Each structure stands twice: as structure tokens, then as C-alpha cells.
Amino acid sequence: GDSVTQMEGPVTLSEEAFLTINCTYTATGYPSLFWYVQYPGEGLQLLLKATKADDKGSNKGFEATYRKETTSFHLEKGSVQVSDSAVYFCALHNAGNNRKLIWGLGTSLAVNP
Amino acid sequence: EAQVTQNPRYLITVTGKKLTVTCSQNMNHEYMSWYRQDPGLGLRQIYYSMNVEVTDKGDVPEGYKVSRKEKRNFPLILESPSPNQTSLYFCASSGLAGRGVYNEQFFGPGTRLTVL
Numbered sequence: 001g002d003s004v005t006q007m008e009g010p011v012t013l014s015e016e017a018f019l020t021i022n023c024t025y026t027a028t029g030y031p032s033l034f035w036y037v038q039y040p041g042e043g044l045q046l047l048l049k050a051t052k053a054d055d056k057g058s059n060k061g062f063e064a065t066y067r068k069e070t071t072s073f074h075l076e077k078g079s080v081q082v083s084d085s086a087v088y089f090c091a092l093h094n095a096g097n098n099r100k101l102i103w104g105l106g107t108s109l110a111v112n113p
Numbered sequence: 114e115a116q117v118t119q120n121p122r123y124l125i126t127v128t129g130k131k132l133t134v135t136c137s138q139n140m141n142h143e144y145m146s147w148y149r150q151d152p153g154l155g156l157r158q159i160y161y162s163m164n165v166e167v168t169d170k171g172d173v174p175e176g177y178k179v180s181r182k183e184k185r186n187f188p189l190i191l192e193s194p195s196p197n198q199t200s201l202y203f204c205a206s207s208g209l210a211g212r213g214v215y216n217e218q219f220f221g222p223g224t225r226l227t228v229l
Contacts, residue, residue: 043117043203043220044156089156099170101218105155 002027006090006104013111021075021107023064023090031092033057033066033073035102038087047075047088053097080111115140119204119221126194127229133222134189136204143209145187146171146218149200156203161165162187163209194228201225 007022018054027035036044048057053068062077072088090104117138126132138145146161148171158171162181176198178190187206191198204221 041222043222044205044218045220046217049217100158100161103156105153 002031002092002094002102004092004102004104006088006091006107008026009087009106009108010110013109015082015111015113016079017111019075019077019080019084019109021088021090021109023073023075023104025071025073025090025092025102027071027092027094027102029094031094032070033064034091035062035064035073035075035107036089036091038089038106040086042063072109080109082111082113085109115219117204117206117219117221119202121201121224121226122222123225125227125229128195129193130196132189132191132226134202134204136187136189136221137185138187138204138206138219139185140206140208140219141184142206142219143184144216144218145181145204145206147177147187147189148203148205149173150203151200158203159189196228198208199226199228214229 003026005024027053034049034072035047037047048059050057050066052056064073064075087106087108091101120135136205143164147159150182157173159177160179161170162168165184168179168181202224205218207216207218
């Protein structure tokens, strides 16, 4: 079945450092891919998405490119801020899955000033 | 403001005492879902609903019930809670688009449940 694998955390960075959180997937067909973010004490919210190969999703300085050849959707940000400290979830949706998202386990990011 | 609300936000209870966690959305969404979040296990879907009076099991439905009598509400019921249901619970909703098209899921703030 479909699955998502994220790099394990926690990830600790200094402010203004470069961030990469790896995400790879296994799926049949052509899934849509997502990054959700969960700030402390809050629910998840959509950060960015890509619906077809080579699409780049971007939001709040974060980017991720849908790479079908490597089945990856790595999250990147050039210069992180303390306010980016959160848990990041990679997820996929495959057509016909009744809206169901397949989730990665989440990667915790802590950014120190 | 478009939102998904959950109540209560925190709950401590004892084994066997029936409880209900409410979920309500004001976006007229057809789809609603319940997840539980546990360390090392990520998010797991408990139940979902495609529309009023239409519900179905997710990955971990045992010990839970749901109902969808109104479009805006999707309560989660634990008839006889047990300690292994101690978890962080999230409700989510989304609109339905065309076949195979995914609409963003909007999440509630979460309910932290402890069963002693």
C-alpha cells in the first residue's frame, strides 16, 4: 500500500540556518503531495502542496518539489526563524482513497536564537 | 472566521466512563474525519464521514463510535474508555471536489485525553 517516510527528528538548528526535511513516498499512480505544519499547542495546517510531477509548492519561505523519479518531496527553507519551530508532516493523497491522507510520522524542528 | 472547533480541549477521565468529544465546522464541508496522534505513530485515522449519515471506519476504529446527524457536527464517542485511548485527538474537515481531487483538510486545535 501507499506509504510516506520522513526523516526522523528532532532537528535542531540555529536561526538563519538552511533547513531540509526529507520525505519519500511509495504510491501507485500519481498522488498529490503535501506538507502540513503543527505549531505547539495547535492543530495541523496545510503548509504547501504539489499535485503533479515537477510541481513546486511554496509558502512562507518553504519550498518542496515533487520528484517522481526519486519519489521524493523534500521540504526546504533557506533561512529558518525561531517561529518556524514546529512539527512538520509529509502526506500524500491518492485518487480513489476517499479523501484519506497517508501521513509520515512527523519531524520536530527546534530553531534556537 | 472559518474554523473547526473541538471540545473539550483537555479531558481526564477514568476507565469505563462514557465520554463524547464534540467537533463542529462552519465551512459547510461535506467531509469530516477524526484522527489520533501518538508519539512514534504519527496520525492515524479513526473514522471519517463523506456526508450526513455517511460514516466509515478508518485505520483504528476499535473502541470508538461516531455519528453525523448534521453537516456541521461530527462527535467522537468513547463508550467505555480504556487507558490505551489516552491520546491527542484531532478533528478535520474538507470540502468535496471532483473525483480524485483533493481539497485541503482543516484541523481543529486538538483534544488531549487521559484515561486513568
